[in-house]
Amino acid sequence: MSEDKRRRYSSPVVDGLGKSASRAMLRAVGFTDEDFKKPQVGIASTWSNLTPCNMHINGLAEEASRGADEAGGKSLIFNTITVSDGIANGTEGMKYSLVSREVIADSIETTAGCEGFDGLVAIGGCDKNMPGCLIGLARLNRPAVFVYGGTIQPGANHTDLISVFEAVGAHAKGDMDLIEVKQIEETAVPGPGSCGGMYTANTMASAIEAMGMSLPGSSAQNAVSDTKLADCRAAGAAVLNLLEKDIKPRDIMTRKAFENAITVVIALGGSTNAVLHLIAMANTAGVELTIDDFTEIGKRVPVLADLRPSGHYMMSELVAIGGIQPLMKTLVEAGLLHGDCLTVTGLTLGENLADVAPYPESQKIVHALKDPIKKDSHLRILRGNLAPDGAVAKITGKEGTYFTGKARVFHSEEEAQERIMDGTVVAGDVLVIRYEGPKGGPGMREMLTPTSAIMGKGLGKDVALITDGRFSGGSHGFVVGHITPEAAEGGPIALVETGDTITIDAEANTISLDVSDDILSSRRARWQPPKPRYTRGVLAKYARTVSSASKGAVTDDF
Known part of the structure; x- marks a missing residue:
């Protein structure tokens, strides 16, 4: 590898004869004279033992480090933070979840x-790690190269x-006793890996592989497996190849690559969080992507x-039949994916998929194109007088595509949860949970606790929930999030009153409040912005600093 490629990033390790102090520091962590001549590969590890999603990533980082070293580089491992959405959901702590995406970045x-690494491997586990x-x-x-930490095994x-x-x-409904609840609690999460459905972690890992930023197969591997170690x-070795070919992330993260990511997310029935994260990633990569692109691709x-x-x-069952690669090959052949997009292998997506075998004929997990679960996208971008800048719904059709009901308004997730559990919330209600947006929360908490309570009480088809917050990839039911403008900025959701009629139409992609413009104007005149919930930290x-959800909730787009 030429000197100009190795030293492009002004590394204090290799630049100039006057860097003896830097070399002295690095000798203490194991560098030899030969190592100073090698490309440096930083291994960004999100390891922590506070969550199963990340508890094994230190071992994965060591494997990536070994791969980079064996390919002729010199690796250095460093950590980022991580938080656990599964632990924090339903608490004030969940306000830090989306914030952690920005802190990791x-x-x-x-x-x-600072260190001037020539190349990088980043390894993520829990939801916000990936974006x-x-x-x-x-x-x-x-x-x-990005590496996904892998999926967990099913519980009992x-x-x-x-x-x-x-x-x-x-x-709470009376359908399960406490002993049964405790048995599920004790066995549902059996070890390392990210949550096992097509929730946000597996959704984003799949999107990143489809985008070309992971090696083929990385998104669909068990967390504890020889395939994940390999x-x-x-990945460590691939960085050296990318350095030699001078291929960088923005060469891969093109407009067509993002279209591929959206396509795969839809085909997999992925999380609404993908809308937020892909827009944020595109914003950073300098690619124009809006919420309306999800509608166009979804058609x-x-x-x-x-x-x-x-x-x-x-996800572990999808892994067993071949992961997402046979699906992607089908989509390429159908003209639904761009096969000419560059990937971290140095080859195109189509070239990577050329020798991929189809799924076994006996499998029932991934349907054929001629027999879809839903003929178009489950991710619906809704607009109307309640969400003039857009909202995001996950409507599979199993919960219906149309809902009209009376608003029951709450100013926090906790308040709504109490009323669900005590029976106040009844069939026909549209729960409105507001002041949970990026600015108003702050942090745009996921409404997993109330949506799970609704499903557990058997109200999944009878109650809708709308919010300027967001949803876990594990949420399902008739739910609409990311309502913009958010309540804290005076969006129409701030003006809704209990008893108002709200209609959600996932065919027409509309969300409307049946209140006259005159009444809304009167309410707006009385509305006062809330005081900030946090003033320091x-x-x-x-x-x-955060932008609206419709723009990805980024913090550096000034």
């Missing part, structure tokens, strides 16, 4: 920018973390995978 940029890593890699724009009786949330609702070693892409939360199967900084 900032930490990768900060460390790599956080990709935003950081796109900012730096140095040869890089085909359970997972969402089973625990829904068991609480079932207990994936990490190969031609069907839902094909019968995966949780709205379907039957888990990370949440205060976030609330002051």
Whole structure:
């Protein structure tokens, strides 16, 4: 590898004869004279033992480090933060979840920018790790590969973390005793890996592979497996190949690559969080992408995978039949994916898929194109007088496509949860949970606890929930989030009163409040913006800098 490619990023390790102090520091961490001549590869690890999603990533980082070293580089491992959405959901702590995406991106940029790494491997597990890593890699724009930490195994009786949330609702309804709830709690999360359905972690891992920023197969591997270890070693080596070919993230993260990511998310029945994260990633990569692109792509892409939360199967079962590569090959052959997009292998997506075998004929997880679960997208971008800048719904059709009911208004997730559990919320209600947006929360909490309680109480088809917050990938039912403008900015959702009629039409893609313009104007004249909930610290900084959800809730687009 030529000197100019190795030293492009002004690394204090290799630049100039006057860097003896830098070399002295690095000798203490194991560098030899030969190592100073090698390209440096930073390994960004999101390891932490506070969540099963990330508890094994230190071992994966070591494998990636080994792969980079064996390919002729010199690797250095550093950590970012991570938080656990599964632990924080339903609490004030969940306000830090989306914030963690920005902190992860900032930490990768900060460390790599300071140390001058020539290339990077980033390894993520829990939900915000993936987009956080990709935003950081796109900012730096140095040869890089993302590795997904992998999916968890199913719990006893085909359970997972969402089973625990829904068991609480079932207990409140009287359909499950406490012993059963405890049994599910004790067995649903059996070890390392991210939540086992097509929830946000598996959705984003799949999107990133479809985009070309992971090696083939990385998104559909069990967390504890020889294939995942091999994936990490190969990722470390792949960075050296990318350095040699001078291929950087923004060469891969093109408009067509984002279209591929959206297509695969839809085909898999993925999380609404993909809308938020892909727009944020595109913003950083300098690619124009809006919420309306999801509508346009969604008109031609069907839902094909019968995966949780709205379907039957888990990610580990999809892994067992070949992961997402046979699906992507089908989509390429049907003209629904751009096969000419560059990937981190140095080859195109189509070239990577050329020798992929089809799914076994006996499998029932991924439907054929001629027999879709839904003929168009489950991700619906809704507009109307309640969401003039857009809202995001996940409507599979199983919960219906049209809902009209009376608003029951809450100013926080906790308030709504109490009223669901005590029976105040009844069939025909449209729950309005507001002041939970990016600025108003701050942090745009996921409404997993109330949606799970609704499902557990058997109200999934009888109650709708709308919010300026967002949803976990594990949420299902008639739910609409990301309503913009948010309540804290005086959006129409701030003007809704209990008893108002709200109509959601997922065929026409509309969400409307049946209140006259004159009455809304009168309410607006009386409305006062709430005082900031936080005035110092990370949440205060976030609330002051974050963009709207319809623009990805980014914090550096000034």
